Amino acid sequence: MNFDYIIVGAGAAGCVLANRLSEDPANQVLLLEAGGSDRSPVILVPKGFYFTMTDPKYTKKFATQPFGTGSVEQWSRGRMIGGSTGVNGMVWNRGWKPDYDSIEAAGNPGWGWDTFVGAYKSIEDHALGASNTRGVGGPVGISVASPPEEVSEAFMDAAGKLGMNREDDLNGSDNERVGYVSSNIANGLRVSAAEAYLHPVRQRPNLTVLSHSEVGYVLFDGKRATGVRVERKGVTVDYSARKEVLLAGGSLDTPLLLERSGIGDPDQLRSAGVKVVVDSPNVGERLHEHHGTSFQFSMQGADGYNKQLSNVSRQVLTGTKYLMQRDGVMSFGGYNVLMYYKSDPKSDRPDTQGFFTPISTAAASLTSGKVKVDKNPGMMFLTYPLRPTSTGSIHITGNLPSNKPTVIANFLETEHDRRLVVLGARKGREIMAQSPISRLVREETLPGTDYTTDEQILENALNRGGTGYHTLGTCAMGPNDDDVVDARLRVRGVEGLRVVDASVFPHMPSGNNNAPTQALAWHAAQLILEDNS
């Protein structure tokens, strides 16, 4: 079967591409997704991600190699129409000018702030209205967590005492700032990439969407990508692309697909039994990931949200209230307050992201996949360096899609990351010691006040912290021969093949990267259409 464009993966980037490339009825577009449908109400309810983000029905897990004192993390990724945007925490975080201008300055023309802010303005439908950085009328509904909540207000007042500006739109400046989180949530419902870009255009006759279709290999005629080999419901099918094959499988799967298809480091490929098509040494390398440290506190003098979530009858009551009003605790993601701050006073801009919520759990964080909310009131503060510099890797171990990869996290490898983790944790505790939040703290329950030295804070961060779910860099763009893709996201060494997903970012755009990935794909679609016109 023949198409103009074949897109591999219906996640943040893949849904944007499917929408934009099929706008012209002359383009026949095929979108292939390994996972299944997103048509379940639990996907739409924001707090539903407590249940879905580790559910094998909606996700795939990548186990890391042991690190620290033997910790192994399971990195969960969305495997469904909508990809990780169907199970993620919905924080709408965009980064700021230096994050993108530095990509452009490194030799990637066209990827500076002007491009990204233009894309953000096009894709947003922001509840706060249009501004010089925000958009309205676009496909992605954005709202700010509501209504105000007393413990969160106390936390923000305390943060204000250490110089954090209280801001309504946390994406509207690069100040040290605190406020209620902006999320891709509209009318109390998750706006996944599928809801925003795919479902509204699914009836286009030139767009074919196939779920349960895992691409095993890119097919080549010499050095030209001509199509893909797919496993669909137990049958192997080949699809051909007249124009291009576009890989949007996410930063863990895309490098593995490239390697299985013969593009990667020759030694890695040979040891996995794969014939080399292109020597590309950085496929699967330069993996960046956040690693969060949680602090939990038992609380006095206020209830927070624990009571509403900790037992079945209260959950039913909270759920019913949500169904009627579509606001309150069920209507936003993991944390309702977000903060950007300088852990290191010498930093020229915020270097750390902090998340706060008046919830405490038996597990270390809200994204650890074992969420059991405590009975008694509590609160939680999570922090990580915005732009970690440690790099890890992901590689195939065999030539089949079912072979488990080797994932090396290398968390906290660099002095930069270790220093910021220690300083970030100390500053978080300093906020919790300011009034009015200090009056609500009964006790620090995790890691506990015994953890005071730099070594103890680092040991806790490494062994009891958690992944940020923001992996990128594994097919990073750049101007050099050994960069996996060039600035037009074309895979070096072959024709007709691009990578368009989070894996092409060379470094973290300051925090969560769903919005940056959608903006990147928005611009990439333009490049693809230009190059094929």
Ligand SMILES: Cc1cc2nc3c(=O)[nH]c(=O)nc-3n(C[C@H](O)[C@H](O)[C@H](O)COP(=O)(O)OP(=O)(O)OC[C@H]3O[C@@H](n4cnc5c(N)ncnc54)[C@H](O)[C@@H]3O)c2cc1C
């Ligand atoms: C639990 C969790 C919480 C997160 N929270 C946030 C948050 O609050 N805010 C934020 O900004 N970001 C968050 N993220 C990160 C964000 O969701 C990702 O950065 C973003 O989705 C990346 O987009 P992508 O297109 O690169 O990949 P994805 O959205 O992961 O999409 C990749 C898609 O490709 C499919 N695929 C992979 N390989 C193949 C193949 N061989 N054949 C066919 N299909 C394939 C996958 O099944 C998947 O559907 C979170 C992620 C997770 C997992």
